[in-house]
Amino acid sequence: MNKSELIKAAAAKAEVSAALAAKVIDAALDAAVEAVKNGEGVQLVGYANIAVVEKAARKAKNPRTGAILNIPAKKAVKIKAGAKFAL
Numbered sequence: 649m650n651k652s653e654l655i656k657a658a659a660a661k662a663e664v665s666a667a668l669a670a671k672v673i674d675a676a677l678d679a680a681v682e683a684v685k686n687g688e689g690v691q692l693v694g695y696a697n698i699a700v701v702e703k704a705a706r707k708a709k710n711p712r713t714g715a716i717l718n719i720p721a722k723k724a725v726k727i728k729a730g731a732k733f734a735l
Contacts (some may be wrong), residue, residue, distance in 0.1 A: 684725055695730045 649657070651673075659669035679688045680698065690698040705721040 687723075692730065694732045696733070697728045697730065699726050699728075700724070701726045 655666055655673055656671045658673060659666040662669065676678045683690050684700060686697055687700050689700065690696075692698075700723055703722050703724050706719050708719050709715070710717060
């Protein structure tokens with residue numbers, strides 16, 4: 649399912665126009681992105697947890713040359729599916 653299909657499905661389920669559904673979905677996704685960019689987590693109970701995690705600095709080996717590389721610490725986004733996504 650892509651974004652336009654999601655918008656059509658949400659509009660049909662909520663019995664609103666596709667334009668209104670698109671605005672609501674875009675606003676919700678933008679709010680979630682802003683929260684994650686600010687270092688906050690987003691918890692959609694039953695659906696998903698989105699969190700910012702710290703990745704430690706580490707050393708890696710270039711498989712082609714065998715050279716040791718220093719990979720700096722960084723932040724990453726971790727998404728964990730909730731119970732409603734259980735198959």
